Amino acid sequence: MFASLKQQFIDNFIVDNRWRYLLDGLGVTLQITFFSLIIGLLLGFVVAVIRAMNQTTGKYKIADFICRIYLTVIRGTPVVVQLMIMYFVVLNSVDKRVAAIVAFGINSGAYVAEIIRGGILAIDKGQFEAGLSLGFSEFKAMWLILLPQALRNVLPALANEFIVLIKETSVAGYIAIQDLTKSGDLIRSRTYDAFMPLMAVALIYLLLVVCLSTLVSRLEKRLAAARR
């Protein structure tokens, strides 16, 4: 039994340096996650500010309407479908990875937007009014007073979004990107062994997520301590 497991391990990872598939795949996964996270944060930030401004002042109705369409479409359709539309329809002449980064970024932006908007709306309305009463414009009061407080409160939730995103990118294989998941699949197609490569892939995701979750909960504790 043990000897056969050992042989399986050697066949799947050592022979032909197959472990390199996993390593390269991990690199691709992290790369896509990182850049789409940045796009998602920027996009989500802008959408959140527009929507929160509209909710507190009643202006910006048109911009808010556009944002709501964006949120509805993105949150109402599967990310795989969005990914394929992005690659096969919208950006079909660009690099696969760029298409994936844009697709996951736009997808993540919708969730980030709602996290940040929730953070802004959770701040006491009096903070905003105090800013206005000093003579700040609505936008400046948002920027200098509401956003810093909101971001501090939602930082753990944003970090969680990063963790979710890592796992969501596992569908990148649908447009033939060799990310971590696809790499495991590739090994399986060579060795005709499903168990070892898939277990390895799952374990790597799990380790990543556990490490990041630990960091997030430390962050939460530090923020809670800073708030006293």
Add this chain to the structure above:
Amino acid sequence: MQETPVKPASTKPSLTLVPPADAAPPIFEIDGLVKHFGALCVLDGVSTRVDRGEVVAVIGPSGSGKSTFLRCLNRLETPTGGRVRFNGVDLTDPKCDIARQRQRMGMVFQGFHLFDHLDVLRNLTLGPVRLQHRPRAEAEAEAMAALERVGLADRARAFPAQLSGGQKQRVAIVRAMCMNPEVILFDEPTSALDPVMVGEVLSVMRDLARRRMTMIVVTHEMAFAREVATRVLFMEGGRVAAEGSPAEIFERPERECLRSFLRRVA
């Protein structure tokens, strides 16, 4: 701060040239102010004026529209009808740059509303530095002097969460003062405080009144209104039901609604 006959040694000359007091327009001219919240009529035609150096106490039962009246003065509430003029500028005109006008009127809230993410000193300098573009060092020096005056210089680096309610409200008053406003609006500044802290805050407000700061104070503190106010507005049902000097309002109340209100709060 502009024409203070008592203390001419103002630390900083005002940027706006103010004509002699007799020619200056009143700080506030309020004409037929109406405010509805949906079907509910909260202000039903309020007219009055506030001159420089006045301390106007606004009293009345809860729900009489006092706070809404005050919030219409800096347009935190948009009036449904009527007119508010501030230094002759019509604040109800949609084209008026309300943010600019608000820089010249401070406001102190019942719930303090210090900026929780900034320490005391940053709370005080945010407006002067970001809005009046004053050098940080200068703004900080002025803020420290003002903190000294209310006995909180040692809390300059504390965060709002570390302060007591009375301390928070004193900082909030200093924050309003740091903008060198022409008038400060107080919206029930002591209603969220226990009696000891009420005393701290009222003494700061008395000090302001002595320095001839123009103040409009919505309050339930009848002793304060009687002692410090130069004029008292009694509101009921969204109207000014009685108006006069503290003596006229408290010693010789004419209208029955005022008398019954005073009996109830006495």
